Amino acid sequence: MSDAISATGILLKAGDGATPEQFVAVAELVTLKPPQLSRNEIEVTSHNEAVTSGEAKILGMLRKGQVTGTANWLPTDPTHSSAEGGAGMVRDLLDNKKRNWRIEFPPDGLPKWTFPARVQLIDPQEAPVDAALQFAFALTIDGAIVMQNE
Numbered sequence: 001m002s003d004a005i006s007a008t009g010i011l012l013k014a015g016d017g018a019t020p021e022q023f024v025a026v027a028e029l030v031t032l033k034p035p036q037l038s039r040n041e042i043e044v045t046s047h048n049e050a051v052t053s054g055e056a057k058i059l060g061m062l063r064k065g066q067v068t069g070t071a072n073w074l075p076t077d078p079t080h081s082s083a084e085g086g087a088g089m090v091r092d093l094l095d096n097k098k099r100n101w102r103i104e105f106p107p108d109g110l111p112k113w114t115f116p117a118r119v120q121l122i123d124p125q126e127a128p129v130d131a132a133l134q135f136a137f138a139l140t141i142d143g144a145i146v147m148q149n150e
Contacts, residue, residue: 026080
């Protein structure tokens with residue numbers, strides 16, 4: 001038997017900026033790809049080392065990829081909306097708003113990833129006759145990712 005964890009129930013939540021900050025789940029999330037974490041490989045071999053131990057490398061700064069996903073598009077939902085003064089993802093893109101976001105992995109007890117980001121992409125998907133209206137999105141992280149159990 002496998003110890004794999006089902007992805008069903010993963011949540012993407014947007015922060016409200018208040019103290020203490022409250023997070024609201026993005027409605028109708030269909031897919032979510034958490035950010036890739038990586039470090040660039042930097043070649044640092046010197047002539048002195050190459051003779052005795054071969055190549056030498058270090059790793060550079062921590063790089064964070066985008067958070068991407070799709071949602072069933074509800075244009076009037078507060079988490080999707082473009083309404084002036086609202087907190088929807090479309091409005092955030094139009095206003096270039098930076099806010100805190102949180103990914104909550106299922107089941108409860110796994111670390112929550114909280115990070116500042118901006119909505120970089122809202123991409124309405126093809127709308128065939130027999131399918132849900134959806135949009136793809138991308139969040140560009142602009143700061144540290146805090147991984148913590150709550």
